[in-house]
Amino acid sequence: MREISYSEAIREAMCEEMRRDASVFLMGEDVGVFGGVWGVSHDMLQEFGEERVLDTPISEIAIVGAGLGAALVGMRPIVEIMFGDFLMCAGDQIVNQVAKARFMSGGKASVPLTIRVTSGAPGSAAAQHSQSPESWFMNIPGLKIVVPATPADAKGLLKTALRGEDPVIFLEHKMLYGEVGPVPEDPDFMVPFGEANILRSGKDLTIIAVGIMVKKALEAAAQLEKESIDAEVVDVRTLVPLDKPTLIASVARTGRVIVAHEAHVRSGPGAEIAAMLAEEAIEYLDGPIVRVGAKNVPLPYSPVLEQFVLPGVADIVRAARSFWPAHT
Amino acid sequence: MREISYSEAIREAMCEEMRRDASVFLMGEDVGVFGGVWGVSHDMLQEFGEERVLDTPISEIAIVGAGLGAALVGMRPIVEIMFGDFLMCAGDQIVNQVAKARFMSGGKASVPLTIRVTSGAPGSAAAQHSQSPESWFMNIPGLKIVVPATPADAKGLLKTALRGEDPVIFLEHKMLYGEVGPVPEDPDFMVPFGEANILRSGKDLTIIAVGIMVKKALEAAAQLEKESIDAEVVDVRTLVPLDKPTLIASVARTGRVIVAHEAHVRSGPGAEIAAMLAEEAIEYLDGPIVRVGAKNVPLPYSPVLEQFVLPGVADIVRAARSFWPAHT
Amino acid sequence: MANYKKFFVLDVYRRIYLVREFELRAIEERRRGLIPGFIHSCVGEEATAVGACLALHQDDVITSTHRGHGHLLAKGGDPKYMMAELAARSSGYCKGRGGSLHIADFDLGILGANGIVGGGIPAAVGAALAFSLRKEKRVALSFFGDGATNQGSFHEAANMAGLWKLPVIFFCENNLYGEGTPQSKQAPLCDLAKRAESFCFPGVIVDGNDPLAVYEATREAVERARAGEGPTFIEGKTYRFRGHYEGDPQVYRIPGELEEWQARDPIPTFRQRLIEQWSIAEDEIKQVEDSVQQQLNEAVAYASSAPIPQEEEALEGVYADIHGGKVF
Amino acid sequence: MANYKKFFVLDVYRRIYLVREFELRAIEERRRGLIPGFIHSCVGEEATAVGACLALHQDDVITSTHRGHGHLLAKGGDPKYMMAELAARSSGYCKGRGGSLHIADFDLGILGANGIVGGGIPAAVGAALAFSLRKEKRVALSFFGDGATNQGSFHEAANMAGLWKLPVIFFCENNLYGEGTPQSKQAPLCDLAKRAESFCFPGVIVDGNDPLAVYEATREAVERARAGEGPTFIEGKTYRFRGHYEGDPQVYRIPGELEEWQARDPIPTFRQRLIEQWSIAEDEIKQVEDSVQQQLNEAVAYASSAPIPQEEEALEGVYADIHGGKVF
Numbered sequence A, B: 001m002r003e004i005s006y007s008e009a010i011r012e013a014m015c016e017e018m019r020r021d022a023s024v025f026l027m028g029e030d031v032g033v034f035g036g037v038w039g040v041s042h043d044m045l046q047e048f049g050e051e052r053v054l055d056t057p058i059s060e061i062a063i064v065g066a067g068l069g070a071a072l073v074g075m076r077p078i079v080e081i082m083f084g085d086f087l088m089c090a091g092d093q094i095v096n097q098v099a100k101a102r103f104m105s106g107g108k109a110s111v112p113l114t115i116r117v118t119s120g121a122p123g124s125a126a127a128q129h130s131q132s133p134e135s136w137f138m139n140i141p142g143l144k145i146v147v148p149a150t151p152a153d154a155k156g157l158l159k160t161a162l163r164g165e166d167p168v169i170f171l172e173h174k175m176l177y178g179e180v181g182p183v184p185e186d187p188d189f190m191v192p193f194g195e196a197n198i199l200r201s202g203k204d205l206t207i208i209a210v211g212i213m214v215k216k217a218l219e220a221a222a223q224l225e226k227e228s229i230d231a232e233v234v235d236v237r238t239l240v241p242l243d244k245p246t247l248i249a250s251v252a253r254t255g256r257v258i259v260a261h262e263a264h265v266r267s268g269p270g271a272e273i274a275a276m277l278a279e280e281a282i283e284y285l286d287g288p289i290v291r292v293g294a295k296n297v298p299l300p301y302s303p304v305l306e307q308f309v310l311p312g313v314a315d316i317v318r319a320a321r322s323f324w325p326a327h328t
Numbered sequence C, D: 001m002a003n004y005k006k007f008f009v010l011d012v013y014r015r016i017y018l019v020r021e022f023e024l025r026a027i028e029e030r031r032r033g034l035i036p037g038f039i040h041s042c043v044g045e046e047a048t049a050v051g052a053c054l055a056l057h058q059d060d061v062i063t064s065t066h067r068g069h070g071h072l073l074a075k076g077g078d079p080k081y082m083m084a085e086l087a088a089r090s091s092g093y094c095k096g097r098g099g100s101l102h103i104a105d106f107d108l109g110i111l112g113a114n115g116i117v118g119g120g121i122p123a124a125v126g127a128a129l130a131f132s133l134r135k136e137k138r139v140a141l142s143f144f145g146d147g148a149t150n151q152g153s154f155h156e157a158a159n160m161a162g163l164w165k166l167p168v169i170f171f172c173e174n175n176l177y178g179e180g181t182p183q184s185k186q187a188p189l190c191d192l193a194k195r196a197e198s199f200c201f202p203g204v205i206v207d208g209n210d211p212l213a214v215y216e217a218t219r220e221a222v223e224r225a226r227a228g229e230g231p232t233f234i235e236g237k238t239y240r241f242r243g244h245y246e247g248d249p250q251v252y253r254i255p256g257e258l259e260e261w262q263a264r265d266p267i268p269t270f271r272q273r274l275i276e277q278w279s280i281a282e283d284e285i286k287q288v289e290d291s292v293q294q295q296l297n298e299a300v301a302y303a304s305s306a307p308i309p310q311e312e313e314a315l316e317g318v319y320a321d322i323h324g325g326k327v328f
Ligand SMILES: Cc1ncc(C[n+]2csc(CCOP(=O)(O)OP(=O)(O)O)c2C)c(N)n1
Pocket: B029, B058, B060, B082, B086, B089, C066, C067, C115, C116, C117, C118, C144, C145, C146, C147, C148, C149, C173, C175, C177, C178, C179, C244
């Protein structure tokens, strides 16, 4: 299969859907002339014109709210929020308007709105440009939350979002944009929501990973293999809906589990995953559910401090070894 | 001890601190002439005047942001956000400004800002006026999150907030305002953060409860007693900081745990509590960690639907019985 | 103005009378227990709702507020389904899930009432954006109060609309209060229409108690919008006769103010004009009034006997697609 | 204007020259690897920063932006500690935790740069509120860009300030771009000072490339503020010579625009005026320039040899009070 980057995969999904469906359009800060500050929408303005690739004012409330309004009258907007950190500028629109429109209207409102947003620490971007808002809206019924970890998933999950009828928060990790991998060319290639992906089978330990930590979990698994620890790596792919059956089945096989994400540990996405397992899979557990995530401090500017705060391969390896005290 | 309501206890804490410390003032929508839409600040305008009890425009961003700015130059503002649901209007100020100011400035900024906010469902107030934002900001380092369940704690915890140096989100459950209980008159009575309160000792089961669910947990425990189930009820009192040692010790004694809160189950405060226990106390557990909370749907207007969605005494009782299949 | 045909002005009267009587009936039915939730009545403000919506087509859209009954009725909402919604019934507009604050009907172009002050304004802009992108000659009109002009959402949405010359009308019902705080204590200017200048579209002030004046101002704005000339801000000066919500003690009112405005009550004033200006017989007016009363009797009867939702209905309508139940 | 003393104008020159050279040096040091993070330089916009801060006292406060180096230097920031912060060192202003986007020094009245567009404006209003409540004659000045005037935070904060006549100055540096989008595509008007009319305080337009014109406008605003006459909005028309951030491909620039503005470069322009208008000898100017170069050499030397933070420092300064470690 031809290989393209995560960034190109996202662009391809947008372009294909915009060609296919006139109701899809893209709007956000600097998505047009600039091509997106991360370059994801480069040259889309040229292909689709100013009416379908809209540079907006720096107005997150209006961007999300206008996306909602356009969706309510039949469009399928993609709105880009440049950094996940800025989602909170539009907090009310996301939580009280977008998420609840369908339910409050008795199921009549359809909000096929995709909010594309970058997440994660790109390196020394400090506390307001490095956050992983993975769990910020998980408590809010009505939203779906998608965390692609590979180019293929980025494309396939985005297509599912764009063809669906529900609002989706689509989290693109900045440090994954450059990742290259095989991506199907089939224009109808879609990855369904709510299906976790077992990327590596293993019998000793399950590593449930979110977003960029999938890559690190695979690296950790490769290291652990040398220590004769056979780790299974599961990519959740979507946090809402969460594929409980796959996660539970994996834990049932291995009896040990690490949940890894770049978000802060406290009330990160791992909290929900761990709590779900502690409720529904406790009988399979042979040890604690260990969470690996950013320490509970804002992201620091200094590379030394930042690396200390962020979770890495070594943290997963260390956590895995802790299940077998002889190893540590 | 004399008994006063939760609402009066909050008012008393504010008044005492305002008398004691000229840098404390109250600002929010309708807190002055109206006395707060929940009546909490009634007649405070009369005592303290327009310069210390400020009616603001309907501008949550400005209210929280002005609180931050005033705090940065030495004031100790109390800002009231009328409904927890509206916190998201000021999401950026809370998450990116207030929470991070100290850290980002290398520890130099002090933000002694208390954000008082109502939470919970008052009955048929529907999806935008009933939410329990208990966990919305738990992922954000830099904030403290306080959930008083009794009049005494309301007063004592608020005083700790007002005399502290850190930003606090102080969640007042609307249906607790009328609760009456003993409250110390000592003007220096304070309840420290990070100390859970064991309200009822029991040996069979620990019910960790948040906010209004403390009351319901006690009711459930009384019912369970009749079925010879001896439940311990622990009030977390503060979600950040969380008193892990007390929670773990309780679970170590009982081996069974229910976490109860009014927030939605998914990624509610119980997710973090359960995950923490699954990580640090799993060896003590004789069964699953059961979460009792609102179902994962927006709060409905209809009383029938709302009661179905909200967690109640019966849900706790049912969850408790599930540990002893013979009971169910 | 005398140019209006008799049947037209009689119909205008029917509409404002319907709004008034609907509100009074709803208040009455709330007192009697049929209606469980809050009511923010628009008694005294019927002329803005009716005058504005008269200038719209059915396929034009509105967004409304917490004080929305008049807007909804004026845009074609059926009192039966509205009353049933207020009574939290399955056959109400939102199947009992939304209540007064969240009534919506997409077939009628009612994109929703709103519980968040200023929360619906961006969606109206988004709808207008969709109309503009699709080259449809439809317009969006957003109702909001004086208090809402102090929200960031208003500013961001108005800027976007002015920038892109979208077919949207910002209709501000300036009733001199935001909850218990006078408008003069919420903003430093009393003619809010001036705020349109920040966004380079016209701001028009109109007697909000005169339905024909409102109609004419809105008609002009609609014409401009349909002609691609962009938004208009209309400020209707009016007054709320009852509490912010039913039960509001109204301690904040300036003595004499209510009486002054009641002397300009839109209902009897317009009724008198029917007789004097259009020589309509008392009898004919009575007939209209009777038919409205009849309609409301039916609405109340309908609501009273409409089915109460079943518990499980609470789980419907959160998502279009629940992925095999995984999203709950 | 010719009235200014020679030592004063020479000092003004020293300041703008310092800002320019600091930026160039920082850019150079970033290229050489001393500085790890992004730099949003203010090259071309030195006169607004310097002119505005000249009108302030040390105990007046400012809030700044992502393009804040000039503001901070102008308010008295020490290039040594600034450079050390950019180099992520322990002796930087924020101990390496904040970086360029978050430099603050409360002793100098620098309440903080900001990574959120418009994010610092409400805090300036809050500081002004505190000054006003305490009857201090201090003022707050908030710097922000043209793009920030489209944020809800600006609107809410400006309304509150206008309403309460607070001693705050809204200083808009209109550099014709917000990131890659021209100002004219972000708002429907180019004279943003007009927006002050919405809040009933004066809006003043000034040549942002002339430090004395900026100084005079700000001095007047400061006088008004200290006299209790409320806020002023000052719009300094200026232009950014370099990319939005270092590395920005700048595809969005209108051909010829940069050259036009470079012809009005504030540094050589003002230098020439020193010679022509104040008859200052080339030699004297050179001396000033040399001393600035010397200062910057020292700053870079200081930063280069300053200690790199230790990992554990990341855990400091999140809270004032960590409750026995429980908050992590
Ligand atoms: C964001 C937000 N803040 C506060 C409230 C509480 N609240 C509901 S209505 C209201 C007053 C609104 O005033 P205005 O916009 O003038 O409308 P009116 O009630 O006068 O029709 C307030 C403060 C809210 N619903 N949403």
